[in-house]
Amino acid sequence: MISNEPDTNSKEENHLCSNERWRIWKNVFLIGLSFMVHFTAFWGASNLQSSINAEAALGTITLAATYGSLIISNTFLPVLIIEWIGTKWTIAISLITYMPFILSQFYPSFYTMIPAAIAMGLGGAPLWCAKCTYLTVISEAYSELTGMNSEISVTRFFGIFFMFYSSSQVWGNLISSAVLSSGSPHIDLKSVSVSNATQVVFVQSNLVDVGERCGANFCPTPAEPSVNPNLKLPPSSKINLVFGIYLGCMIVACLIVMFGVDQMSRYSKHRKSSGSGLSGKELLAVTLKQFGNMKQILIIPITMFIGAEQAYIAADYTSAFVSCSWGISNIGFVMICFGVCNAVASVVSGSVAKITGRTPVVCFALLLHIALLITLLFWRPSGDKKIIYFVISGLWGVCDALWLVQINTLYGILFSGNEEAAYSNFRICEAVGSVITYACSSYLCQAAKLYLLLGLLGIGVIGYAGVHMMKDEKSPCERSPITRFELQKAKDLK
Numbered sequence: 001m002i003s004n005e006p007d008t009n010s011k012e013e014n015h016l017c018s019n020e021r022w023r024i025w026k027n028v029f030l031i032g033l034s035f036m037v038h039f040t041a042f043w044g045a046s047n048l049q050s051s052i053n054a055e056a057a058l059g060t061i062t063l064a065a066t067y068g069s070l071i072i073s074n075t076f077l078p079v080l081i082i083e084w085i086g087t088k089w090t091i092a093i094s095l096i097t098y099m100p101f102i103l104s105q106f107y108p109s110f111y112t113m114i115p116a117a118i119a120m121g122l123g124g125a126p127l128w129c130a131k132c133t134y135l136t137v138i139s140e141a142y143s144e145l146t147g148m149n150s151e152i153s154v155t156r157f158f159g160i161f162f163m164f165y166s167s168s169q170v171w172g173n174l175i176s177s178a179v180l181s182s183g184s185p186h187i188d189l190k191s192v193s194v195s196n197a198t199q200v201v202f203v204q205s206n207l208v209d210v211g212e213r214c215g216a217n218f219c220p221t222p223a224e225p226s227v228n229p230n231l232k233l234p235p236s237s238k239i240n241l242v243f244g245i246y247l248g249c250m251i252v253a254c255l256i257v258m259f260g261v262d263q264m265s266r267y268s269k270h271r272k273s274s275g276s277g278l279s280g281k282e283l284l285a286v287t288l289k290q291f292g293n294m295k296q297i298l299i300i301p302i303t304m305f306i307g308a309e310q311a312y313i314a315a316d317y318t319s320a321f322v323s324c325s326w327g328i329s330n331i332g333f334v335m336i337c338f339g340v341c342n343a344v345a346s347v348v349s350g351s352v353a354k355i356t357g358r359t360p361v362v363c364f365a366l367l368l369h370i371a372l373l374i375t376l377l378f379w380r381p382s383g384d385k386k387i388i389y390f391v392i393s394g395l396w397g398v399c400d401a402l403w404l405v406q407i408n409t410l411y412g413i414l415f416s417g418n419e420e421a422a423y424s425n426f427r428i429c430e431a432v433g434s435v436i437t438y439a440c441s442s443y444l445c446q447a448a449k450l451y452l453l454l455g456l457l458g459i460g461v462i463g464y465a466g467v468h469m470m471k472d473e474k475s476p477c478e479r480s481p482i483t484r485f486e487l488q489k490a491k492d493l494k
Contacts, residue, residue, distance in 0.1 A: 023262065024142045028157050030260045031091075031131065032164030038095055038253035039165060041246035044172025045102060047335050048242075050315040050441060051323045052233060053108050057220070057442030060315050062113045064438035066101075067307070067431045069121025074427050075284045077122065078129035087137075087264040088257065090130035095254045097123025102250060105243040125427070134264050135161060141267035159347070166346060169339025172246075177332030179242045180234045214324035215381045219445040234329060287428070290421040295414050298467045299407070300429050302460030306403050307433025308453060309369070313338065313396050315438055317376075320446045322389055325381040334393045341394040345401035358406055359468070365402035366461055370454065372396060377450050414467065 049059030082090050100116035139157045143150040233239070290296055318331045353361050372395055379388065408426065415422035433456075440449065 021142065021145055024138050024145075024267070027138055027261055028135065028160055029164075030256055031134065032161045034091075034095070034253040034256040034261075035131070035161070036164040036168045036171070037249050037256070038098065039168035040172040040175070041102060041249040041253075042098060042172070043169050043335075043339075044176045044332065045105065045243065045246055047173060047314050047318055047331055048176060048328075050319040051328045051331060052239060053105075053113070054220070054319065054442075056110075058108060058110065058113060060438045060441040061110075062101075062117045063311070063315065064435050065114050065117040066121040066124075067311075067434040067438065069118040070124045071121075071428050071431045071435070073122045073125035074424055074431070075287055078126045081126040082130055082133065087130040087134045088261055090126050091134065091261075092254055092257045094123040094127035094130065095250065095257065097127075099247065099250050102243055102247045106240060128427075131161075134261075137264055138267050162346060163343070166339065166343030169342065170336050173332035173335040173339065175245055175332070176242050177329060177336075179245070180238055180332070181327075181329035182238075215321055215379055216377050216447045216450060217445070218320035218324055220442045232328075286418070286421040287424045290415070290418065290425050293415075295467050295470060296422070296425060298463040298470075299410065299414075299460075301456060301463050302403075302407060303426055303429035304433035304436075305453070305456045305460045306400070306407060307430035307435075308437045308456060309396070309403070309433075310400060310430075311434040311437035311441075312449065312453060313393070313400070315441045316446060316449060317393070317396070321376070321381050321392075326383045326386070326389065330389075334389045337390040338393040338397040338400075340397070342397035342401045345398040346405060349402050349405045353406065353409070358409065361402055362406050362461075362464065365399050365406070366457070368395060369399045369403075369457060372399065373450050373454050373457070377447060410464075410467070 046063060049063055051059070053059030053062070078090075081094075085093065097119050101113070101120045104112040104116040135157050136154060139153040140150055142148065142157075143153045146153075314335075318335065322331050322334050349361060372392060375392065379392075381388070408423075411422045411426050437449075440452075444452075
């Protein structure tokens with residue numbers, strides 16, 4: 001009887017094979033589609049925060065609160081929530097936790113936006129952990145059904161997911177720009193002054209030079225919108241329309257998961273384990289212990305830099321360079337370029353690294369990012385040289401993709417067998433970099449922020465080089481037990 005049971009299951013699996021294969025693909029596409037639609041709203045809203053909620057630094061403080069709560073959430077919540085309600089419903093409910101952030105935009109204040117941001121941050125870690133778990137489990141099921149190597153199926157499914165996810169930057173920014181730019185012409189600041197009634201008049205007194213107020217010279221002050229007409233908020237009806245569309249996107253994304261995605265238990269019943277086996281407390285313990293690893297310590301700065309540079313492009317570049325000199329309504333158009341280049345570079349960088357190795361790719365990212373930071377320090381932005389905004393945004397997207405792919409890969413190589421704690425630390429350090437950048441956004445002038453980013457990048461690369469040297473110092477025998485065994489065997493033969 002015992003021997004017959006597996007045969008029955010095998011026949012059942014073969015019978016379902018042709019249909020189940022398409023069902024798995026359906027789940028992959030629906031997960032990707034739901035994240036694309038959901039983060040269309042999130043990224044579109046996030047990129048506007050430093051401009052439309054600039055008063056009292058409400059927007060950037062809100063984003064800092066989001067990433068601060070994400071740090072707390074990331075240490076223990078994912079395991080607890082997934083064990084409690086399962087992966088599918090963790091994804092669905094986590095998507096709902098983002099909705100108060102969009103709703104708070106209709107009545108922006110510290111009392112509405114900060115609690116909404118904290119809720120969003122708490123939901124963020126379970127969302128991403130559940131997504132990774134779900135895709136991994138169904139990729140293994142797909143491998144069993146098709147005989148495909150599991151590594152190939154995992155890579156393929158994650159590649160399809162990130163193809164959807166990366167495009168969310170494009171659609172979110174396209175929506176905001178299309179709505180906000182309608183009927184809102186750019187005001188040339190080469191010769192603009194403001195009357196007592198805060199109306200723009202072209203006279204000889206109180207001339208505004210965009211180069212003196214924007215770019216590296218930009219400092220967050222309450223008086224900026226009255227001096228610079230480009231920082232004037234679009235009509236509230238347009239802003240509400242944008243966030244109404246974003247709220248609709250999030251609702252649709254949640255419904256896609258609830259009614260379109262299958263339960264993970266459908267594919268995990270024949271799996272030895274669908275989780276790490278660690279409780280929330282145990283995960284917290286191994287995560288903290290991981291911080292004592294010297295290699296982990298050395299790559300903390302470069303990991304923080306990734307979070308910092310992402311926050312800078314979203315909060316500071318959009319407000320100090322784009323909004324200030326070209327207008328709030330053009331933020332989305334510029335960030336579309338970032339999203340497209342980021343998505344393309346994410347795909348290409350892996351293939352390039354296979355040919356050249358990781359170090360040349362990291363060196364290229366380093367040199368390009370230094371060049372961009374120096375350019376921002378000395379460039380005097382002007383609304384009549386629009387192509388430069390797109391070039392900088394696009395190249396920044398390339399750098400971000402290179403850092404993310406290569407440093408994520410490095411974590412996997414350095415901490416093989418301890419990936420859960422290592423990647424938990426990656427997300428924590430990245431979030432810390434974002435929190436600090438958002439928190440400082442409304443208190444430091446742009447030049448100071450750019451110098452701090454350059455300093456953090458320099459420290460990060462030194463740490464990366466230190467890890468690289470530690471890795472290379474090991475002899476071939478230490479790096480591979482198989483090689484050591486083979487060498488010993490060769491000596492014995494002699």
